[in-house]
Amino acid sequence: MFEIIKWPADMAPSQCPIHFTNELEVAVSPETIWSLLVDPGAWPGFYPGVQHVRLLDGHSSLQSGTRFETNLAGQDVFASVQEFEPMSRIAWGGHPLVSPESKAHHAWIITPTERGVHLWTEETMRGPHWIELAKAAPDAFWLTHEKLLNDLAKVALEREAAQGRPA
Template sequence: MYDKVNWPERYDPKTSAIYALNDIDVKAPPEVVWKLLVDAENWSSYFPAEDQVKILSGDPELALGTKYSRVTVGFPMSLSVTEFEPFSRLSWETVVDSDETGSSAYHGWVITPTDDGCHVLTEETQQGLFFLEELGHKHPGALYRYHQDWVERLARAAEAEVANRPV
């Protein structure tokens, strides 16, 4: 059995308006997947939808406490990395910049080594009126589909990197 995200109490899936879980087996070691995840400003190299990510602290990669911004499906967001265990766990909290209702989200990644590479699991919960309206009512299932596309592209990118390594 694979580990799940370590949820802060306020983001527990049992009490969240919106929840998505996506996972995939990747034929690449955890270190390769990890490098792609923490290199947030270059997510668009394998996932074009994430082409507006900016690390605000000046760091080259995500780390514990890193603050960064991104525009996701047209909405500017502010994020902070809340969990960072190299090669295994990465989580962040998100607020929508223009939202006055206090909506927020929590997104976590768990990477588990396997015999053939690793298993990648991502989960997200969303709280508040903004997310309920945008993803619950206007676009039901969109969070799941977005993350499924992300994990599939992440897997392909990691596997391609391993395949292109010199022998």
């Protein structure tokens, strides 16, 4: 099934100078992937560079509209959950604290397959801060998300093995 990301108008791929996608299939349940994505305490175990996530609305996990601060891609970032469809899609958008005019939108789509799940992540970025970082290392964002997907898959597989679920 083909899913369409519900981009904010100013963050659609056609409107952003930085746009990339990454995907991976992994033999785990959608519930396991979802539980990791919405649990900010789990992020340091698979999200490159993340050491903390601070939820700003009194929630214990990500929900629709949850605002949070974290360090993504080596940047202190303010973001909020803008899409939230349990077990299938989540997206957040925000900006680095040092450059509020530099925006990013990161979407996830989780699709069940015969062997587990297909993970699709797509990000768009605009603004001077992200553009300068991309000039310095053109493939850094894409490579970071490749590592993110692989690390997420590894943690998900380990979690299911610990729970006695076959891989």
